[in-house]
Amino acid sequence: MERKDLVISGAGSASGGLYNLVKISGTGKVHGDIDCNDMAIHGTATMEGNVKAKAVHISGKARVTGSLKTEHVKISGSAQIGAGVQCKQFDCHGSANVDGNLSADEVHIHGEAAIKGGCDAEQFKARGEFSIGGLLNAETIQIKPFGHCQAKEIGGERIEVKLQGITFLKKLLFHFGLTAESIEGDEIYLEYTSAKAVRGNRVTIGPGCDIEVVEYQGEFQCDPGAKVGTYKKV
Amino acid sequence: MVEEELISKKELLERTGISYGQLYRWKRKKLIPEEWFIRKSTFTGQETFFPKEKILARIEKIKQMKDDLSLDELANMFSPNPAAITLHKDEIIKRNIVSEMSLQFYMEQKGERHTFSFTELLQLYILDQLLQTGEISLEEGKSVFDVFEKYYAAFQGRSCELLFLRKMGVAICLLVASGNDVYVEEKAKIIVRLHVPTYVEQLKLMMSEG
Numbered sequence: 001m002e003r004k005d006l007v008i009s010g011a012g013s014a015s016g017g018l019y020n021l022v023k024i025s026g027t028g029k030v031h032g033d034i035d036c037n038d039m040a041i042h043g044t045a046t047m048e049g050n051v052k053a054k055a056v057h058i059s060g061k062a063r064v065t066g067s068l069k070t071e072h073v074k075i076s077g078s079a080q081i082g083a084g085v086q087c088k089q090f091d092c093h094g095s096a097n098v099d100g101n102l103s104a105d106e107v108h109i110h111g112e113a114a115i116k117g118g119c120d121a122e123q124f125k126a127r128g129e130f131s132i133g134g135l136l137n138a139e140t141i142q143i144k145p146f147g148h149c150q151a152k153e154i155g156g157e158r159i160e161v162k163l164q165g166i167t168f169l170k171k172l173l174f175h176f177g178l179t180a181e182s183i184e185g186d187e188i189y190l191e192y193t194s195a196k197a198v199r200g201n202r203v204t205i206g207p208g209c210d211i212e213v214v215e216y217q218g219e220f221q222c223d224p225g226a227k228v229g230t231y232k233k234v
Numbered sequence: 235m236v237e238e239e240l241i242s243k244k245e246l247l248e249r250t251g252i253s254y255g256q257l258y259r260w261k262r263k264k265l266i267p268e269e270w271f272i273r274k275s276t277f278t279g280q281e282t283f284f285p286k287e288k289i290l291a292r293i294e295k296i297k298q299m300k301d302d303l304s305l306d307e308l309a310n311m312f313s314p315n316p317a318a319i320t321l322h323k324d325e326i327i328k329r330n331i332v333s334e335m336s337l338q339f340y341m342e343q344k345g346e347r348h349t350f351s352f353t354e355l356l357q358l359y360i361l362d363q364l365l366q367t368g369e370i371s372l373e374e375g376k377s378v379f380d381v382f383e384k385y386y387a388a389f390q391g392r393s394c395e396l397l398f399l400r401k402m403g404v405a406i407c408l409l410v411a412s413g414n415d416v417y418v419e420e421k422a423k424i425i426v427r428l429h430v431p432t433y434v435e436q437l438k439l440m441m442s443e444g
Contacts, residue, residue: 120262137258157255181280184243186255199244200254215244234244 003037006030008045016049024060033066041077050083058094067100075111084117101134112147124156141185145192149178159185159200163192163208177208240272241286250293263309265296267393267431269413311438319441320349331355331440332362339372343379352437357382359437360396360428369426370398370405377407385409386430398426 003020008028016032024030024045033049039056050066059076067083074091084100090107101117109126118134129147136151143149143161161178170176177192188200192208199215207225214220214231222228241249247257260266272283292312299308327334332355340358341347350358360382361375370378378396386394386409397408401422410416412431418424 137262139255139259155254155258155261157253157259184254184258186253234248 006036008043016047022053039070090121107138119151136180143178145176145178148175151178151180154180154183154185156185158187159183160189161191161193162189162206238288239286240274240283241289243282243284246284246289246293250290250297252293252297259305260296263305265305265309265312266292267312269393312435318352320351321355321441323348323350326350326355326358329440331437332358333366336362336365339375340379343376353382353386356386356430356434356437360430360433363433364398364426364428374398374405374407377405381407381409393429393431396426396428396430397424399423400425 001018003018005021006014006019006023007021008014008024009026011027013029013031016030016034019034019036020038022030022034022036022039023042024040025042027044029045030047031049033051034047035052037054039051039053041058041060041062043060045060045062047062047064047066051064051068051070053070054072056068056070056073057076058074058079061078063080063082065082068081068085068087070087072089072091073085073087074093075096076093078095080097082099085098085102085104087103088105090102090104091110092108092113093110095111096109096113098113098115098117101119102115103120105121106123107119107121107125109128109130112129113126114131116133119132119136119138121138122140124136124138124141126142126149127144127146129145130149130151132151135153135155138156139158141154141156141159144164145161146166163176166176177194178190180193180195182197182199183190183193183195184199186201188198188202189204189206190198190209190211191206194210195212197213197215198205198211201216201218203214203216203219204221205211205214205223205226205228207223209223209226209228211227212229214228215234216231217234220231220233222231243257247254257266261268261271266289270284270289272285273280274283275281296308303311321331323337326332326337336358340354340361357379361378364370364378365372365375389409389411393412395410395412397410397416399406399408399418399422401419405425409430412429416424416427
């Protein structure tokens with residue numbers, strides 16, 4: 001079937017279906033599932049249904065009640081997705097709310113993100129604020145907290161949490177850091193992290209950490225400015 | 235039902251010599267099903283446990299095969315989804331996947347045919363295994379086909395179990411989502427309870443070997 005463009009520039013609504021380009025610059029509402037090549041939202045859009053697209057760019061405000069399946073999604077405004085997100089690359093420079101699971105090859109968070117379910121990725125890079133309700137599972141995890149980051153559990157091969165570019169005054173006034181129940185990985189470097197348990201092969205606990213239990217197989221290093229309840233080699 | 239023996243994550247890593255990174259990678263690639271991650275609270279907080287026998291066997295298998303197959307190929311093998319393969323009748327006999335008798339029986343029921351899809355083969359394979367253990371009779375085997383044909387698709391990749399009940403000589407065949415407790419009345423008896431994905435896996439393994 002031939003795919004046509006759907007362009008809403010003022011206020012309007014349309015039904016879902018097969019499209020080539022879906023562009024909403026004003027206020028738009030789409031009823032039903034959408035399958036399109038490109039999606040660009042510059043205004044306010046509500047999509048009642050699931051969205052499948054090759055690339056999605058949201059620079060306004062978008063709400064999808066169903067799931068989102070795409071290769072590349074870039075969020076510069078705000079997005080709310082009612083179910084899961086499955087993509088190759090997830091870039092969030094604004095704010096994103098995902099009510100389901102997020103599964104991607106690469107996740108970049110430069111603003112804030114709230115994921116109710118779990119998050120799976122090969123690479124997870126965050127520089128901002130996020131909360132993950134389930135497990136954050138990625139090959140490499142790099143977190144630079146700019147605010148409060150939170151995940152129920154974290155697992156992966158390399159996990160690095162580093163505080164960067166925060167002035168002394170800001171550190172005093174606001175809370176920066178990461179909290180998680182458990183963090184498990186092969187190589188772990190943590191700063192300003194509070195967790196119940198950290199388990200890994202090579203574990204380095206940096207300044208500002210508060211960890212109840214550390215279990216390690218290879219090496220363990222601890223900064224004098226960190227609080228570690230107990231640690232043992234297993 | 236007897237409680238399955240569990241193994242903690244720590245113990246598992248120690249015994250198998252794999253790292254956290256590997257375990258999480260395999261989980262991400264769905265080589266280890268989500269339902270095997272059992273969370274329990276212990277005095278040190280929440281800990282993850284696994285069904286001991288299943289996980290040890292699975293990790294052993296992954297370790298053996300990971301040099302020959304990519305992780306995605308492995309994931310395919312372990313997923314409960316049917317493989318997209320069809321096999322010819324002669325091939326099935328030659329590779330000794332099911333006995334000739336079961337094959338004959340199937341064709342008597344469903345008509346003569348030469349190629350078999352994965353789902354059809356799965357029914358056949360399960361029936362064959364059941365017949366060989368002598369737990370059910372040929373006549374009862376028909377109900378296995380029927381229930382599979384009608385309802386297996388409804389599970390869509392979720393794992394399910396095949397239950398076979400008998401009461402006063404009357405047999406009933408059920409397909410249920412796995413992980414549920416099943417209680418039956420006193421006079422009835424569960425003859426067979428088998429985990430379908432295990433058979434899917436075995437079958438895929440047999441097919442890929444040939």
